[in-house]
Amino acid sequence: xxxxxKKLLVSMDDVMVSPLSPEESAVPVQxxxxxxxxINLRSIPLLNQLSTDEMNQVKKELSIQRYSRREVIxxxxxxxxxxxxxxxxxxxxxxxxxxxxxxxxxxxxAGSFLGETALINKSLHTTSVVALSExxxxxxxxxxxxxxFTHSPSVACQIQHHLxxxxxxxxTFRALLSINNTAKRIVSFLEFMKQKTPEKQELVExxxxxQEIANMINTSRETVTRTLLTLAHQGIIRKDANxxxxxxxxxxxxxxxxx
Amino acid sequence: xxxxxKKLLVSMDDVMVSPLSPEESAVPVQxxxxxxxxINLRSIPLLNQLSTDEMNQVKKELSIQRYSRREVIxxxxxxxxxxxxxxxxxxxxxxxxxxxxxxxxxxxxAGSFLGETALINKSLHTTSVVALSExxxxxxxxxxxxxxFTHSPSVACQIQHHLxxxxxxxxTFRALLSINNTAKRIVSFLEFMKQKTPEKQELVExxxxxQEIANMINTSRETVTRTLLTLAHQGIIRKDANxxxxxxxxxxxxxxxxx
DNA sequence: TACAGAATGTGACACACATCACATTTTAGT
DNA sequence: ACTAAAATGTGATGTGTGTCACATTCTGTA
Numbered sequence: 116x117x118x119x120x121k122k123l124l125v126s127m128d129d130v131m132v133s134p135l136s137p138e139e140s141a142v143p144v145q146x147x148x149x150x151x152x153x154i155n156l157r158s159i160p161l162l163n164q165l166s167t168d169e170m171n172q173v174k175k176e177l178s179i180q181r182y183s184r185r186e187v188i189x190x191x192x193x194x195x196x197x198x199x200x201x202x203x204x205x206x207x208x209x210x211x212x213x214x215x216x217x218x219x220x221x222x223x224x225a226g227s228f229l230g231e232t233a234l235i236n237k238s239l240h241t242t243s244v245v246a247l248s249e250x251x252x253x254x255x256x257x258x259x260x261x262x263x264f265t266h267s268p269s270v271a272c273q274i275q276h277h278l279x280x281x282x283x284x285x286x287t288f289r290a291l292l293s294i295n296n297t298a299k300r301i302v303s304f305l306e307f308m309k310q311k312t313p314e315k316q317e318l319v320e321x322x323x324x325x326q327e328i329a330n331m332i333n334t335s336r337e338t339v340t341r342t343l344l345t346l347a348h349q350g351i352i353r354k355d356a357n358x359x360x361x362x363x364x365x366x367x368x369x370x371x372x373x374x
Numbered sequence: 375x376x377x378x379x380k381k382l383l384v385s386m387d388d389v390m391v392s393p394l395s396p397e398e399s400a401v402p403v404q405x406x407x408x409x410x411x412x413i414n415l416r417s418i419p420l421l422n423q424l425s426t427d428e429m430n431q432v433k434k435e436l437s438i439q440r441y442s443r444r445e446v447i448x449x450x451x452x453x454x455x456x457x458x459x460x461x462x463x464x465x466x467x468x469x470x471x472x473x474x475x476x477x478x479x480x481x482x483x484a485g486s487f488l489g490e491t492a493l494i495n496k497s498l499h500t501t502s503v504v505a506l507s508e509x510x511x512x513x514x515x516x517x518x519x520x521x522x523f524t525h526s527p528s529v530a531c532q533i534q535h536h537l538x539x540x541x542x543x544x545x546t547f548r549a550l551l552s553i554n555n556t557a558k559r560i561v562s563f564l565e566f567m568k569q570k571t572p573e574k575q576e577l578v579e580x581x582x583x584x585q586e587i588a589n590m591i592n593t594s595r596e597t598v599t600r601t602l603l604t605l606a607h608q609g610i611i612r613k614d615a616n617x618x619x620x621x622x623x624x625x626x627x628x629x630x631x632x633x
Numbered sequence: 634t635a636c637a638g639a640a641t642g643t644g645a646c647a648c649a650c651a652t653c654a655c656a657t658t659t660t661a662g663t
Numbered sequence: 664a665c666t667a668a669a670a671t672g673t674g675a676t677g678t679g680t681g682t683c684a685c686a687t688t689c690t691g692t693a
Contacts, residue, residue, distance in 0.1 A: 210549045213631055216553045221544065235538035241545055264534065271530055275523065278537035279494035284543045286479065286500055290469045292551055293477045293592045295651080297680065324640065333552045335681050340641060372472055554681080556650065583670065594651050597670060 152180065154253070159200055160226050164269035178254045182246040188229075191246040195233035198260035201225055204250030205321060208242040209330075219331035221284075222247070222323070231274065234260060247323075277373075297334050301342045302370050304332050305352070309361060317361040322354075413512070418459055419485050419594070421598065423528035432522075437513045441505040447488075448503040454492035457519035460484055463509030464580060467501040468589075481582070482545075490533065493519060499580035506582075556593050558623070560601045561629050563591050568620060576620040581613075 156170060156177075157163045165173065179202070182188055188199070188206060201223055208220035208229070220242055223229065233240045233256055263270045291307060294300045308319045323331070325339040346352045351367055353360045361367055417423045421432060438461070441447055447458070447465060460482055467479035467488070479501055482488065492499045493516055522529045550566060553559045567578045582590070584598040607613045610626055612619045620626055 208545075210545070212549070216552070218549055220548065235534050236542060238542070241542045265527065265531060268524065271534075272524055275494050275530070275533060275537065278534065278541060279491040281541050282491050282537060282544065283495060283497070283500045285541065285548070286467075286469070289479065289544070289548065289551075290471070290477055292474070292548075294471060295475075295592065296611045297678095308529060326640080333554070336641085337643085337682085338680065341643085343539040344642075554649095585670075596652085596673085597650065598667085600673085603672075 130219060136236045154202060154251075159202070159253070161200065161228055161270060161273055162181050165263075166265060169263065169267060172259060173255060176256050176259050180225060182250050182252065184246055187243060188246060188250070188252060189240050189242070191241065191243040192239050195230055195238070195240055196257050197254040198234055198257065199244075200253040200255065201227050201229065202251040202253055205247040206244055206250055207247050207327075208244050210242050216329045219323075219327055221281075224321075228277075231260075231261055231277070235264065235274075247256045292333060297338050298342050298345075299371050300332050300334065301328070301339060302346075304328065305359070305361065305367065306371070309364075317364050319359040319361070320345065322357055322359045377447050399552050413461060413510075418461070418512070420459065420487055420529060420532055424522075424526060428522065428526060431518060432514060435515050435518050439511050439513065441509050441511065443505055443507055445505045446502060447505055447509075448499050448501070450500065450502040454489055454497070454499055455516050456513040457490055457516065458488045458491055458513040459514065460486050460488065461510040461512055464506040465503055465509055466506050466586075468528075469501050476589045478582075478586055480540075480563065483580075488538075490519075490536070494523065494533075551592060556597050557601050557604075558630055559591050559593065560587070560598060561605075561626060563587065564618070564620065565627065565630070569625075576623045578618040578620070581616055581618045 116157045133264065134301040154354060156174060162170070162173060167236045182204075203225050205222065205224045206229070207222050210220060212218060229244055230240065232238075264274055265271065288307065291300065291303045294303060305319060308322075309317050311317055322328075325343070329336045329339045343352070343354075346367075347354065349366070351361070351370075353362055415429060415433060423427070424432065425496075441463075450469065462484050464481065464483045465488070466481050469477040469479060471477060488503055489499065490531075491497075523533055524530065547566065550559065550562045553562055564578060567581075568576050569579060570576055581587075584602070585595045588595045588598045602611070606613065607628075608625070610620070610622045610629075612621055
């Protein structure tokens, strides 16, 4: 994990010298005992339209913490005392069934925030959150966060958008889950996750492990392995580092429709 | 399909005054050609803290419509031009798989609103909505609705709460769906739906049909029938009109935990 | 470079439950 | 009150896929 740290810190260092960081929004972070890095608060979407006063307030109260892969960031049923802003890395919300099986919920990457529903509902956290990679997270105490939610029009608007989008995304995924043919469910999952490159190449970046995919779409790791292999043999997909390239998108979507 | 949209556009100038309805918030409704009924806008949670000016604006633009059981209220992929407020009756959001199977999503009853996510995201509707019973629905044009969302603090706050609660509820249900034992899933569904009466009697009001339950929790109607019968034979539940009484709540929750 | 721990690959097997087909009961509309 | 339509009840059957058990390959760290 030390080696990972180094890589991460170098990239954050760039931000420090960026002309886009007026000093009022720059927060120095003592990430480990080697390098100082600076976070530009204006680069966090949720905060980038705050007034100078609000920004100063936030800067004063923000604290930043680092987690390594697999570390638990939020515990289900825990008290909620902050809004969490994901500065870098990837995390996942999870839940656990009574039998101990893990249920994979939403995947989040830099720029998203978490803990907002518990904050708004003044409830305990309803899911746990774990780091999928090395991550940096900013903590904003709940009173300040809630104040922004209701008093900063830009924040209020963003929060509404965020929540509404989450609801729609969850609904789409809910529909995916009710496909009773496992192979089709896996294929639909790929369609759900895929993005297009500028060159119109379709691919899934940061493909989760087979186990993680299985946890998200209610199936077993073995079935994911088998299905993905079959697709590869048919020349429809290809694995490449930790991404998955969709060679034949038409064939893929045909698989969902046809028997 | 059946008795089509008896459109009930209201002439807003003849305001009816009821003792519970201060005149500024009373809207007369020509529900069918027999009875006049008056809707008190203050009784709609979302609107009950509006200023007099806002209320007048809303009153001017609100139109009310009646739907009968099974009628489609919103079509998936349709343009979104209003916020819908459910005044009475029960409705359900649904989706349909490529194979034509119906997926039952959230059940809503009086006081809830719908179409808000499409409105906020400026997107098309992502689900269809059908009436489960006779319903009355108020339509508030999107520009006015969106204006309230961002400019009325009370509305903004309620919307945030509403959305955050929806996210949490969806997440809970998502966890329920990943229970791989069908019987346990059905039992968990009962736990999810149950309410306590003042006399601490646990029951599920307005129990959906077996088919509707099956659509919501990814199983077949027959399995729901069989499981519910087994529970009844074991003396754990009892059917009564269109509600279901949980006679032995402890036994019910034991069933979820134990093999 | 080696090594441990993840991640992936693969066969065999059993059984939960979807599906079909039909009977019976309940509900609602005229 | 009558009838059609909807909802519920019930048996028989086939199969998709979860589970177990192990082999193989990959990945990061010492």
